[in-house]
Amino acid sequence: MSISRRKFLGWLGAAGMGTALGSTANAASNKHFSGYPDSVGVLHDISRCVGCRSCEAACNKVNELPPPDQPFTDLSVLDTKRRTTPEAHTVVNKHELAKTPVFNKIQCNHCLEPACASACFVSAFKKTAEGPVSYDASVCVGCRYCMVACPFEVPTYEYNKAFTPRVMKCTMCYPRIMEGKLPGCVEVCPKEALTFGKRDDLLKVARKRIEKHPDRYIDHIYGEKEMGGTSWLYLSDVPFADIGMREDLGVTSAPQLTAGALSGVPLVVGLWPVLLTGIYAMTKRKEKISQEETAEAVSLAIAETEEKGAEKLSAALKKAEKDKDMAIQKEVKKALEEVKKTFEEARTQEETQEEQKEEKA
Amino acid sequence: MHEFYVLQEFMLHTKGIVYILMVAILLGMVGFWHFLTGREED
Amino acid sequence: MSEESAVVTGKKPFVPGKSLLTPFNIIAGIIVIVGLFITVLRFTKGLGTVTNLDDNYPWGIWIGFDLLAGVALAAGGYVTSAAVYIFGMKRFHSAVRPAILTGFLGYALVVFALHYDVGRAWRLPYPFIMQQGTTSLLFEVAACVALYLTVLFIECTPAPLEWLGFKKARNIAVKLTMLLTIFGVVLSTLHQSSLGALFLLAPSKLHPLWYSGYLPVFFFVSSIIAGLSMVIFESTLSHHYFADKMDETHMNEKEGVALGFGKAASLVLAGYFSIKVIGIAVDNNWHYLATGYGAWFLVELIGFIALPCLLYAVGVREKNLTLIKWTSGLAVLGIIINRLNVCLIAFNWHLPSEDKYFPHWMEIGISVFIVTVGILVFRFVVTRMPILYEHPDYKDSH
């Protein structure tokens, strides 16, 4: 609230300059990204918030959202727990705690490393150099992965629009900021529970308040480190977990969470074909060898049978010859014997004839 | 050289290049396999 | 015309005079009519009218079942073609065509279903033509699914080309087999695991027992189980309904396929079980096992991972085909449950139960409609084209 327009424009210029010139850090692989220098944010001091819903009304007005069912002056709305909707970029929730009710305001936290931007497959979200996380409805496909990803459950979807549904979320009043105006909600807050400024300065302001009233504040600036840090920061006099702000989110930013899986992708692309082709080549070779082996075995078997056959044949032949020989010899013998017999017979005949002659004579 | 302040932006840039490389690798691999085995009969 | 001649010529199987009004056709017809009705509502009135999606549950069963489970169950294509063409298990050859066809239909239906789910369906090509959100794992999934659908399409073409008698085109497509198989395995490895990696971004929303740095590995390994089991499951069903379309080779190899794939699935399940347990250990999540979510986790771990692993093993040892078939159903169910757990049941576990999501009947209607369309197309194709049998002109050509 207390920031003059000129000073504020000066920051924006500085942020732009810083971006254009760049800093010298970020060289080697162990890179650290500390966010855009001089980017802006908002500090919400929960201990100051009275739950008047003025911010909700202002947000509705500056963003030209449809009028709500119940007027913003109706504080009974606070009795039920609410979350952001397509018609409300910000809502205030009441938490009945021991002493007094505590109120907290929900809207996009404009993360330093937005999970929504990491998730969007058309890159519709962008962390701007000035600080707000912007959304471009003209490319949004409506897959709603951004809503799955956001750890603060902020983005909402216009489910009831058939042709032009958009993701809806707080813009940190980006257009107004660029005009040098304050965000709508910050401008109207009657209690100065919301402070707009450079994030670095806001952190200092917050620390100072904690230092000054150590008994009042919880010694923690919510958003300084959560999920890699957010541009919207919170101070509170009650534990954050008691007012529905998750303290188990961790400090790892969304892109860090997916970096491992993403860098695995090119490895698979580079090495899988090598591995698979290798296995394929090996299988093919094995097949070829086994084919060759089979072929060899077959030809060997054929050769063997052939050889054996030849042996058998020659044996058979030999045997046959032997048989033949024996038969011949037998025949010859037989023949000879026969001849002998006939000869002898003849001789006996002759003898008998001679004897007969002699007798005659 | 463009300076990155946000890891997400940095990754958007580097992964973009990596995706192009991946397409090149897949295509190149096919060509290289042909070169490697081109003289083999069968 | 006898059934046998229908097999040989690949002509229409319906004998003239046989009524089309079978119970199956009547039910399918009703589902399709209701589905078309919801479709009109969805695209004229918006997502809010037909779904129970809200700002806490931007993803419902169209993502949990149609996309996540659908892609896993369509893994049979890459698993089978890798086994046969890369690892040289020629004896499973007859399983390739039906597996690739189911794979292609599966992916086509996944993409079809996505048109219902995304807010502006006509912008689905935007990630490629407008702005590339390369930091998103969804971009990776989208790119791989688009490419793999193309690969599967080309891998599928030989059947219709044989049916139509385009020999030249058919032979070109067959020549690409090796290349396409390797591409298919690379792309499948990537997007199957990236589907799990989608949830790496939401450690605060997914229950610690399911959230793990190993999510991509879990999804990839379980997709192999899903693929193997689906091949067995689907061949059982095909055998039941399309036995007359199967040739001798298919019949003879069927048992071997069930035994071999059952064995492989059992082995992979054992590995999957091990890494799931290791997943609990590395994040020191033991104490969650004693909670309600822990009990449900144990049901998944023991009832749908350890049990099918064991049943497959027994079935393979005893050559009990009936057991293997039933186990494949159990394993498939287990994968579906796992995907629903990650996407819906264990998602937003910190929210009070009244904020949890339960699908609208019209969401279920669209999912049933899409599955029915898949079955109808599958039936149309296998009763006409050489899927479960080899085309007589191309025998011995692989």
Ligand code: SF4
């Ligand atoms: S709070 Fe959510 S919507 Fe806002 S920038 Fe962070 S991740 Fe994005």
Ligand code: SF4
């Ligand atoms: S819904 Fe739109 S903005 Fe959100 S991730 Fe999808 S495309 Fe991006």
Ligand code: SF4
């Ligand atoms: S910064 Fe603007 S958009 Fe955001 S809550 Fe405040 S008024 Fe609404």
